């Protein structure tokens with residue numbers, strides 16, 4: 047099968063023949079073309095009968111998250127446009143260095159001036175009896191995926207031998223395809239080359255929770271066969287301890303070996319891999335090699351990131367501008383939806399190494415960084431990988447981290463003293479050569495240059511420099527770079543929930559209910575998300591939509607919340623926190639004031655401020671003091687004021703008829719009742735309420751999301767006000783005669799907003815989008831609507847009104863850990 051150029055063109059220029067149409071071979075050609083497009087007549091031989099694709103995305107293809115077309119890197123048009131002849135499905139079987147020719151399986155003989163070997167790796171097959179039985183497969187190319195999919199279609203069970211990155215991604219895919227999966231791993235913990243024992247244990251627990259059987263310390267003795275309709279086939283695996291596990295398919299994913307057979311037979315220097323120098327030249331100056339098949343300075347790599355640097359060095363040499371490759375530091379991410387895992391560098395410890403560990407087993411989060419001689423040498427993150435790029439950048443640069451050593455474990459925002467709590471600022475602080483997209487080897491400088499050259503949307507960046515075009519885990523970083531580089535000129539995409547899906551917010555909310563989707567991974571899977579784990583835009587939205595749809599059933603995913611919501615406090619510019627206890631309706635007591643004063647003195651808080659919502663905000667609390675501050679405030683009967691959340695903030699009141707001579711109703715009393723009814727409820731955005739005792743409106747009820755203005759004959763209920771950047775006065779919703787009716791309509795309106803607004807949409811833009819008439823119709827057209835909406839709100843509130851501070855008072859420490867997230871004190875282990 048050939049695509050592209052005709053033989054004629056190949057004979058006129060220097061002939062470059064590439065063996066291996068994979069990730070390294072094609073990237074090397076791309077780099078050469080970018081430097082000197084006319085220099086070579088290029089022919090590429092590929093053993094696989096197809097164009098070049100992103101091999102690392104085979105896992106999402108197996109899991110059903112991507113189709114083959116989505117993962118093609120170089121289409122047939124690319125070969126044609128660049129005058130490249132692709133000879134696909136015809137492996138090279140011999141290199142004749144004397145005649146400078148290669149001979150393919152078809153008998154085709156191709157002369158070369160320069161030869162590039164990019165044959166990748168061969169999967170390692172453990173030499174046990176039964177390894178050749180039909181039904182035993184490896185995981186290296188699309189044909190392997192097709193074999194696994196064919197087995198999964200029939201159902202049954204699968205055994206995956208190997209609990210490393212490949213094995214676990216194969217197990218995840220087969221499990222999502224409906225097979226009962228057992229993973230057999232020789233070592234005591236999973237992914238032991240990338241993860242330490244603690245993270246390996248967390249990973250195992252999570253996979254078991256998802257229904258996989260994980261056998262560690264398990265040594266395969268034999269693959270057992272049975273008679274099938276077409277002869278003998280696989281029946282299962284026998285372990286050395288005698289256990290037998292039945293299987294309809296056995297996937298061998300125990301490792302890879304550089305594919306060196308051709309080079310060895312041609313007499314090139316080969317050890318574990320094909321020996322190359324810093325310009326990727328083999329022991330024959332006319333032959334270069336690149337990718338997983340090479341050994342450079344004693345190292346063979348099994349990940350894509352080193353390939354990009356190797357290919358740049360190779361192209362420099364091949365086009366007469368040599369630069370040189372000195373080796374790579376690598377990092378790993380596991381592409382299993384819902385499992386955030388990052389590992390980089392050396393975590394073996396050793397002499398002089400200092401471990402800094404933070405763990406939160408209840409929340410399933412674990413972080414470990416290793417410092418040696420003042421430099422970061424390794425990082426293992428499980429459960430929260432947001433700082434992976436930052437750690438990796440520090441590690442690659444070998445920067446001195448002594449000055450930020452104590453804050454290092456808390457990540458970039460903390461280490462910068464809070465100045466980088468904003469994710470945009472954190473991305474701005476990354477160096478130009480920091481790697482943004484690991485799948486495609488794209489640096490920050492390249493993304494920024496692409497944006498400056500006119501790529502004004504995520505899609506444009508994806509198509510022009512490939513950043514975020516593969517696994518999607520760097521989408522948040524690319525979005526931040528777009529915001530930083532373009533400000534307001536950023537082009538809004540179509541009105542989809544985010545770039546990971548073509549569904550709108552409304553579609554997603556509807557489908558969550560229709561399909562009874564009750565977990566984020568299930569939504570991503572069932573609604574065919576384009577990314578394995580979603581992104582920083584969709585995960586918080588999905589978490590909210592699921593909480594709203596399934597109160598009491600869906601378990602809040604703390605990892606999908608914004609940082610202030612995870613910390614239950616507002617981080618300030620200097621890295622300290624502000625704490626706002628709730629004061630119902632703005633009323634306080636000597637006991638509460640005393641408790642607040644005691645906290646201020648005891649924890650040396652530099653400022654207490656009355657907020658616009660009539661609460662007391664205690665500033666300058668150190669993160670390590672937060673739990674104790676909360677406990678002290680709790681002891682005085684106070685709960686969290688949720689001053690940080692997409693939730694009810696405050697109910698502001700005036701003194702009303704009890705004290706004011708103009709007052710028409712008990713506005714403070716009603717405000718207290720409303721706050722007790724609505725506190726703790728998660729909403730699409732922050733929500734503010736006020737109650738004024740007469741139309742003089744001292745509580746400013748007409749710029750709140752829900753405002754009550756008391757009048758002689760009852761209560762005017764107002765909605766959709768906003769006092770922020772864009773001030774908007776409320777619309778009058780209705781007038782009611784009694785307090786009970788006011789409470790009922792308030793509950794119904796809040797629930798309508800919760801059920802219908804898009805995540806991060808305040809009531810003002812929501813009402814402007816759908817129209818006041820639609821909101822009124824939703825509440826009043828059907829006489830039972832208010833009652834039903836209010837009932838749904840009250841039902842949901844049973845599960846929402848749990849104060850994280852009160853949990854501590856009740857001694858539920860495990861729960862507290864979930865809520866405290868990163869603010870738990872550090873645990874140092876030497």
Ligand SMILES: Cc1cc2nc3c(=O)[nH]c(=O)nc-3n(C[C@H](O)[C@H](O)[C@H](O)COP(=O)(O)OP(=O)(O)OC[C@H]3O[C@@H](n4cnc5c(N)ncnc54)[C@H](O)[C@@H]3O)c2cc1C
Nearest residue numbers: 066068069070092093101102137138165166337338349350
């Ligand atoms: C399922 C899977 C998931 C992965 N996930 C990740 C990940 O998340 N992160 C990461 O960094 N890396 C990952 N990798 C590893 C990554 O894919 C490799 O590092 C990368 O593909 C190596 O590129 P390469 O060009 O050296 O080899 P390949 O991409 O394998 O290309 C080699 C090509 O050469 C062809 N070939 C071999 N011999 C001949 C011959 N004699 N004649 C003609 N053609 C020949 C092969 O058929 C193949 O197409 C994953 C790999 C797999 C299989």
Ligand code: SF4
Nearest residue numbers: 700706709739740744
């Ligand atoms: S709003 Fe009316 S009732 Fe309330 S304090 Fe002001 S004047 Fe008095």
